[in-house]
Structure formats: structure tokens, C-alpha cells
Amino acid sequence: MTAIIQRLDENLIKKISAGEVVERPASVVKELVENSIDAGAKKINIALRAGGKQTIIVADDGVGMSRDDLSMCVHRHATSKMSSASDLFQIHTLGFRGEALASIGAVSHLAIDSRTRDADEGTRLIVEGGIEREMRGIGRAQGTTISVRNLFFNTPARRKFLRHVDTETRHTSQMLVHLAAGYPSIGFELKHEDRQLINFPPTDRKQRAADLLAVPVKGLVDIVYDHEGLSIEGVVAIPEHCNRSRGKQYIIVRGRPIHSRSMVEAVTLGYGGLLPDDRYAIFMLWLEMDPRKIDVNVHPMKREIRLANETHVVAAIEEAVKGGLRLPDSQSFVYEGGGSSFQPAQVGEDTSVSFSAPEVDSSAIHSGPDETGIATKRDLDHSAQMSFSLVAPATLPNGDEGLSDGDIAAVRDRPKLWQMHNQYIVLQIADGLIFIDQQAAHERINYTKAMRQVEALAGECQQLLFPLKLELGSADFAVFVEFRDDFAKLGFIFRDFGERTILIEAIPAELEHWGEGEFIYQLINEARDGRASGRSWREALVLAYVRKSSIKKGQKLSAVEMNRIVEHLPKTPDPHIGPSGKPIMAKIQLSTIDRLFT
Ligand SMILES: Nc1ncnc2c1ncn2[C@@H]1O[C@H](COP(=O)(O)OP(=O)(O)OP(=O)(O)O)[C@@H](O)[C@H]1O
Ligand SMILES: [Mg+2]
Secondary structure, three states, rough: OOOOOOOHHHHHHHHHHHHHOOOHHHHHHHHHHHHHHOOOEEEEEEEEEHHHHEEEEEEEEOOOOOOOHHHHOOOOOOOOOOOHHHHHHHOOOOOOOOOOHHHHHHHOEEEEEEEEEOOOEEEEEEEEEEEEEEEEEOOOOOOOEEEEEEOOOOOHHHHHHHOOHHHHHHHHHHHHHHHHHHHOOOEEEEEOOOEEEEOOOOOOHHHHHHHHHHOOHEEEEEEEEEEOOOEEEEEEOOHHHOOOOOOOOEEEEEOEOOOOOOHHHHHHHHOOOHHHOOEEEEEEEEEEEOHEEEEOOOOOOOOEEEEHHHHHHHHHHHHHHHOOOOOOOOOOOEOOHHHHOOOOOOOOOOOOOOOOOOOOHHHHHHHHOOOOOOHHHHHHHHHHOEEOOOOOOOHHHOEEOOOHHHHHHHOOOOOOEEEEEEEEEEEEEEEEEEEEEHHHHHHHHHHHHHHHHHHHOOOOOOEEEEEEEEEOOHHHHHHHHHOHHHHHOOOOEEEEOOEHHHHHHEEOOOOOOOHHHHHHHHHHHHHHHHOOOOOOOHHHHHHHHHHOOOOOOOOOOHHHHHHHHHHHHHHHHOOOOOOOEEEOOOEEHHHHHHHHOO
């Protein structure tokens, strides 16, 4: 009787294992791009035809391969990235198994062109269905170009499972976005049938995050944590930018994008109560830790990793996000302006601060037209007589005092400005410090302006590229109809569009985030609440508008933005109290600070 169990032939083994690594065009692109990253590429170009079903080309400017390496690279378990078992516990590259090219070569027509820096010429290797067909010299620049044609030509069952061209293309672009998040200094380009779908030029982490998250840099808050060998760096969007989709959550561990429910939860917890129930956090976090604490070898496609210290990492993420959003227990005291830095100076118990903005460019203070358009002669006269002594004394426990006219003069005279905790603007004046609550101040400025608009002028607007149709509930529609003139003066341009439906054609010029119309629903709702608390409809509407459109706590300000606030605040009729009734400014005397050191 012949034996039933037989050894599979080598080619069949390759096809089977290829199934584990290569599932669809996106997984081929992932393996090839990871190889390019490991090869130190600075620019990676990817081109697809028919969603990658027909052709996938990945070209890089990395170190390239010699002729000898080329003949090795398509063999299973052939890798330059690991040579001993102990290496498996400290992996520094994305690849380590020496499996990807062999697997891809087994199920496609594969061509690899490559050249190292020192070689006289490049080499081309052609593999078909796992069999080496050709190897010859070619002229080319340093780097590697790999083309994969007719994916799954010899495994028809798998080919049948491939989806529509658009779907396969989408898988590839989504995967690339995740990889690009981990490597901002590398440029990525994706083309499909000569159409450019992705173009991420090399940049720094923050800008890459802003590009991928589609949140402007100023809507992002920095996250930093560095403790006991774990470093977390990243950005989270301030709550106003968070939306109803989970699509913008990125965690990258040592360059690998990973999925981790517990880490996502930790970020959400880090927002504290700041995130409304129906919103999801938007963030990008880069984690670095000892490679020996990570097991990357738990998934055939390297999609999952295991962390030895997951509980610790999760707690650290929550703490770091809290710190970034400046919830209690933020502990840093870092001064980044003026080139010097110094260590924590403990002022009382929990008063540590973090200054983040550089010293203001004094030319910005007095230059440029009055952008808010609120400085009338009357306002200026008013501000000249104004005394800052209304500053709420109760807000500072020790030594706070009112502000004098002299202080105002000092403020105008090239103040040094910093932003503190992304929440207060701090001005250094001759005899102390003045603190301005950025949100209350900006609300006051905007309130003054918006009130003037609805009372007299009309606001400037920005035309929408695609007018937005909004359907309102009947109660909301009634409010809208009654105050349509006020809406118009704020800068909304709209047309009636059937029953309870309006077509918004333009929005106020300064409104940045209006959430595709959601702003209007919220505005109407908040105005209704404001009305319930005794304000006139117009005041309630303007206040709701101002609250939604002003700078918020937690928002990092540029020097120009801070200057604008400092310049325009004194020109408002009531610079001490915000439109919601909160104090705007406080002063701490130098003598009070001096006393802390005696
Ligand atoms: N774009 C490239 N530039 C330079 N060398 C490359 C490139 N792609 C592959 N190589 C070389 O070919 C080898 C085999 O690549 P392959 O992807 O099959 O395995 P790996 O990256 O080592 O491990 P893994 O299977 O986990 O990806 C690599 O170790 C590397 O030396
Ligand atoms: Mg690889």
C-alpha cells in the first residue's frame, strides 16, 4: 500500500504560503512599499493598472540590490534583515521573514530592476510563477523598481475573489495612507491609470498628520510622553474638529500602523468629557519602545503585534492625551521661546505651566489692516479711557490685582507674548504678567463685531463651491425664517428650496469649520437655549454664533493670532467680561512672584 501522506512539491508550497501573505493588490503594494522603506528610500512611487489586478509598479530610490542579492531575494526565507534567532526579538525593519517577494513571485509575473550605488550597472530579474526566467544587466539609477503583473494568474480561485477595480484601488490607497503616517519624511505617490490619487511630499510628523487627518495644524494639539523607555508623540484634534466617523484614528508603533481597540479607548478617555457622545476622537500617535517588548511575528500579514506591556502603554496614552488637551495633571514646565530653557520652578502645588509660543514678532503687532474691521473712532476713544481694573480678582488666589492705564500702555508697547496651556495668552509687562483667557477674549471681539453686523452692516461671506441643501425640522425652520435677515447679516447666503429646505450658497468669511451645515442646526438649538435663559433672540443667536466660531481653549495660537487678540480686545466696549459673563483678563504682580522666592 502506498503512503497517503506525501510531501507537497516546492512550487505548491509557495502558492499556499503566498495565499497567506498576498490577499489582494493592496497586500502586494504593502509588502513592496515596506521593502522600499526598509531600503532607506526617500521617495516611493506606486502605479496601478486595473486596480492592481493587471499591473502594480513600485519604484524607490533606496539602497538597491546587487546582482547576487537579486538572485537571492525571491527565495523563501531569504532576507537581509535577520541573521540569528536573537534578531527576531529586536526587529528594526518592517520585513523580517524573507517571504514576501517569494510569495508574490509565486503568483504573478514579477520583474525586479535594481542597482546599488557602487555598481556599474543595474540588473533585471524576471520571475514567472515562482520560476526564474531571466537575469541581465540594464542601465538605471540607484534604487529598485518592482513590477507585478497578472496577479493570481495561476491561482484562478483567488483571482475570482478580487473585487471591482475601484474597490481594489481604495484598499491600496487606504493602506498607503497608514504607511505614510508612519514615515512622514518619505514622499509617497500613488497613480492609478495615470491619475494621481495620492501625493504626500516629504515633511515632518505634524504636517503629515494634518494632511492625512484633513485637520488644519492649528486644530491639532501636540501629545508628548517620554518615560521608562516608552515614548509617545502625536497629535489629537481639538473636540471641535472631531466628527462622527472613526476613520481618522492612527496608531503607529515603531513605524507599523496597528489596530488596537484598547489604545483607541485610551485616547477617548484622555479627552475626558470634552468629546460629545456622538463624536470620535481624531488622532495620530507614534509610539516608540524597546523592540524586545513587541512581538511582530503574530500575524502572517504582520497586521497585528503583541505588546508585552500593553496595560502600561494604554495608561500612558490616556495620560499623554490628557496632558496635551491640558486637563488636570499636566505637569510640564517648558519654555520654548527665546532659545533658552529651564527646569520646573514649582510655584505652589499645582500651578506648573507650559509656555508654547515663541516670542512674538513685533513687526506683526502693528502691521496690516484691521482685519476684524471693528475699530471705529468711537471704539478707539473708548479704549483710551478704559481702565482694566475690572479684572476679576477672585480668579487668582495670590497677589492678583487690577490693571492700570499704564499697564495698557505697556501692553501696546511691544509686549512679549506667550501662549500658556493652549488656553491663556500671557503678556509680560514691566511690573508683572497679564493673563488673557483666549476664548473669552476672542468671543468678546467676535461678539462685538457680529452685533455690529446684525445691527447695521452685513458680514463678509465666502462662496461655497457646492451649495449645501439643508432640511430643517419645522420648529427650526420657523426660527430660521424669523431670523433669516440676521443669518444673512452674519454672512450666510441662502435660498429657499422647497418646504423646510434651504440651499446654503455662502457662509461667513471667517467661519472655518461648519461641519457641512451641522453648524446651522447647532446654532438654532443653542440660540433656543440662550433664548430660554432670558436673552433676546438676536443676542442669543449672535452669542451662539460667536461661541461656535471663536477660538477655543486648547487651541494652539500663532503669534499673529495672539497679536490680533491683544490688539483688538481693548477696542471692544467691554474688554473685561466675555459675552458669556466670564472674566477675560487677570494680572499677577511681579512683587507677588518675587514673594514666592523669599
Ligand atoms: N526595494 C528594495 N530595495 C532593496 N532591497 C530589497 C527591496 N525589496 C526587497 N529587498 C531585499 O530582498 C529581501 C527579501 O525581501 P522580502 O520582502 O521577500 O523579505 P523581507 O523584507 O526580508 O521579509 P518579509 O517577508 O517579512 O517582508 C530583503 O530582505 C531585502 O534584502
Ligand atoms: Mg519585505
